Amino acid sequence: MDIAGKKSSLTWAVHISVLLLVALWLFPTLGLLVSSFRTADQISTSGWWASMFPTQQNLTLRAGAPELQVFEDGLYVIEGALFEPDSGKEISRWGISSRAYDAYAPGEIVPLNKGGEITLGAGGQYRMSNAEPFTGSRGQRIFVTVTSPPEFTLRNYQNVLFDPSNREGMAKAFLNTLTVTIPATIIPILIAAFAAYALAWMEFPGRALLIAAIVGLLVVPLQLALIPLLKLHNEIGIGKGYLGAWLAHTGFGLPLAIYLLRNYMVGLPRDIIENARVDGATEFQIFTKIILPLSFPALASFAIFQFLWTWNDLLVALVFLIDSTGETTVMTKQIVELLGTRGGNWEILATSAFVSIAVPLLVFFAMQKYLVRGLLAGSVK
Amino acid sequence: MKHILLAGAAALALSAGMAGAASDLAGEQITVFGPWLGPDQENVEAVLAAFAEASGADVRYVGSDSFEQQILVDTEAGSAANVSVFPQPGLAADLASRGFLTPLADGTADWVRENYAAGQSWVDLGTYAGPDGADDLYGFFYKVDVKSLVWYVPENFEDAGYDVPESMEELIALSDQIVADGGTPWCIGLGSGGATGWPATDWVEDLLLRTQPPEVYDGWVNNEIPFNDPRIVAAIDEFGVFARNDAYVAGGAGAVASTDFRDSPKGLFSSPPQCYLHRQASFIPAFFPEGTVVGEDADFFYFPAFAEQDLGKPVLGAGTVWAITNDSAGAQALIEFLKTTEANEIWMARKGFLTPHLGVDTSVFGDPTLQKMNDILLNATTFRFDGSDLMPGGIGAGAFWTGMVDYAGGKSAQDVADEIQAAWDALK
Structure with a gap:
């Protein structure tokens, strides 16, 4: 009877920590998603969680330049509006000096430093007047504290995905990443499935040693091989390009793939395979008719792993793929360079990041039941 | 029909001939790797586009924030761009001593001495020991900056x-x-x-x-x-x-x-x-x-x-050094192009560009502050490179x-x- 009570308190602890973990993982993603629909101004003034509410910003704007002045009723006048009409923005305080940027309320008439006066309405309409002509080439600076209504826009996505003149855009990099990722996922699985079957179910001398060698290869850091391998690629004429990237991803992914699949296949019931042998099936028939269908969870889970790795890979792409023509750039590289040049442009970063994680998210949700099953591959017999 | 084709071909040949003697580079791909991204990338691409137009070559520029790391990987493995733009002469000297750079054409040093203000110092900054220990001019300075x-x-x-x-x-x-x-x-x-x-x-x-x-x-x-x-x-x-x-x-x-x-x-x-x-x-x-x-x-x-x-x-002050990391006729032609006043003036008309080139028309500067920068340079009692x-x-x-x-x-x-x-x- 005690046991049941204990169990329930533990369950609570489990539920709460699961909830916390889910929140921990979900919030940054949600933040990215929301930020990717906001404008730069909005992001710089308030967090994404405040995106549903009006935001208050301090802006430095300029009135029209002196060349726009008109002479009316004995006064030189410059008139105009700081915002588009119907923008919904409302000015609460304003000023004409950086030291007193919120000195005045809308509608006040204020003397200008260089003579004349200025007034600003809550909607952003201003009027400057002076008995003398205005001089200089730049308009008067106006500091405003403005409340803007919430604003969501698809422009970031349009900019990042569909603007062909944007050399920092993601559209081409997205296709390039797909071009790298799909073959780099399929090729190692094909090879590894054959190898795993052989290592699991075919008797040949040195099999144990071969398995040990593959386990050994798991711990070799791939950084060691980067430059020698690239040299080899250059010498045999592959150079930098998709083929080289596929080969590299295949090579670096194979040890784990073989190890994972072999451990899973070893756990399949021996009886089925021996029955098939007795019935006269060839090894190839056993592999295609029995082993492959039964290993589907393991294959799928490795496919997810490999897909995510190659999708998020930067190192291998930099070394083996991206050549000096810039035609083969991938998304990770685009984003890294964006971090440098657009470190403050969160709307572009968030949109690019979301474009980049959208596909892995889809893949993960579509295949997650296999991921869990596959994670157990080989661990339970 | 055949006549029209022939006439078209002749017209093409003619217009190609008029585009300049350097158009034998037509169709050749020239790759340039440098540290500039964002607005500076647009500027350098404008300069390279002018070169592409004059020569008919297909010029590609790639910029990277990790230029200093990437250039090592690429030169080491033999897959570097034709021309690389080094922000640091020291890094270029390293690569020259390991044999990854190609010396510039004969006469370039004399040209720099004659056409750059303080020409000898720019030659010295671009001259490095090659793999055999012999000094050669490897780096061509284009675009300099005042840092103070x-x-x-x-x-x-x-x-x-x-x-x-x-x-x-x-x-x-x-x-x-x-x-x-x-x-x-x-x-x-x-x-x-x-x-x-x-x-x-x-x-x-x-x-x-x-x-x-x-x-x-x-x-x-x-x-x-x-x-x-x-x-x-x-x-x-x-x-x-x-x-x-x-x-x-x-x-x-x-x-x-x-x-x-x-x-x-x-x-x-x-x-x-x-x-x-x-x-x-x-x-x-x-x-x-x-x-x-x-x-x-x-x-x-x-x-x-x-x-x-x-x-x-x-x-x-500082400057960027252009060096040939993968020799080709196009790479040589590009360095040759950088000597022209046109190549300097294109970027001058934009933003953030200073040049020691004596022949440029200073009235094309995109902003009026350049004269002030020049004054700072001229009033300097000591000038040192970064x-x-x-x-x-x-x-x-x-x-x-x-x-x-x-x-x-x-x-x-x-x-x-x-x-x-x-x-x-x-x-x-």
Whole structure:
């Protein structure tokens, strides 16, 4: 009877920590998603969680330049509006000096430093007047504290995905990443499935040693091989390009793939395979008719792993793929360079990041039941 | 039908002939790899597009924030671009000594001597020892920068009643004044992707030139004076006076290392101003907010020298070195093109470009501030090239950068200098 009570308190602890973990993982993603629909101004003034509410910003704007002045009723006048009409923005305080940027309320008439006066309405309409002509080439600076209504826009996505003149855009990099990722996922699985079957179910001398060698290869850091391998690629004429990237991803992914699949296949019931042998099936028939269908969870889970790795890979792409023509750039590289040049442009970063994680998210949700099953591959017999 | 085809072909041949004698490069692909991204990438692409048009070649530019790392991988493996643009002559010298660069065509050195202001010094900066130990001209300087500049917003100075300081003492007094008035004087950002830390090396170099005679600077650059010499450590600490003072830096000293150098000037333009002063080279207007008119909305003054130290007016500068990393007729032609006034004037008409080329028409400059930069150069009693760019790549594009990030993060100047010297010893 005690046991049941204990169990329930533990369950609570489990539920709460699961909830916390889910929140921990979900919030940054949600933040990215929301930020990717906001404008730069909005992001710089308030967090994404405040995106549903009006935001208050301090802006430095300029009135029209002196060349726009008109002479009316004995006064030189410059008139105009700081915002588009119907923008919904409302000015609460304003000023004409950086030291007193919120000195005045809308509608006040204020003397200008260089003579004349200025007034600003809550909607952003201003009027400057002076008995003398205005001089200089730049308009008067106006500091405003403005409340803007919430604003969501698809422009970031349009900019990042569909603007062909944007050399920092993601559209081409997205296709390039797909071009790298799909073959780099399929090729190692094909090879590894054959190898795993052989290592699991075919008797040949040195099999144990071969398995040990593959386990050994798991711990070799791939950084060691980067430059020698690239040299080899250059010498045999592959150079930098998709083929080289596929080969590299295949090579670096194979040890784990073989190890994972072999451990899973070893756990399949021996009886089925021996029955098939007795019935006269060839090894190839056993592999295609029995082993492959039964290993589907393991294959799928490795496919997810490999897909995510190659999708998020930067190192291998930099070394083996991206050549000096810039035609083969991938998304990770685009984003890294964006971090440098657009470190403050969160709307572009968030949109690019979301474009980049959208596909892995889809893949993960579509295949997650296999991921869990596959994670157990080989661990339970 | 055949007639029309033939006529068309003849017309094509004619127009190709008229496009210039260099059009034998038609269809050849020339790749260029450099450190510029964003606005500067657009500028360099405009220059390269003019070359492509003149020669018929297919010119591709790729920029990277991690230029210094990527160029090593690419040259080592033999897959480098035709022409690479080095921000650091020291790194180019490293690669030249390992045989990865191709010497420039004969006569280039003479051309530079004749057509560049202080031509011999540009030749010296581009001449490196090859793999056989023989000196050759490997690097062609195109686009130089003056680094000893402090940027400010004149209207903010006007509003607050500040004057442009004439000496370092006045500059520090002005900083204190701004703090006393409730403002923050400086915006400092060291972030730059794989090159994070370099803006701090410029500070240290500028301050070393202002606290020690130029001979100390020269000795430090070739490590005859060790990095952990007390005079160098003092210069690092002088940088700390600005960067490690929470009251002096926008966002506090902790924000220095994490703020990107391209974002940090934006604080000058915010409302209310996050800072009033920003020390950065002549290229920084490319990263000012859109629509900023240099000379009116933003201006600069010379990063002044200490009045009490009798060291004159030292000026720190830098430049980018174009070198051939994968020889081809197109690569040679591109270097040849950079010698033309046209190649210089295209970028001059944009932003952030200075050139030592004597033949250019200075009226095409995109902003009027260039004359002032020239004056700063002309009034200099000492001109020194950016020291970190002359040091071996492992120091000037490595240990010095990371050391300055550590220093900004709170490590002592002595520890940082000791570590950089240890890294230098390990390279020897």
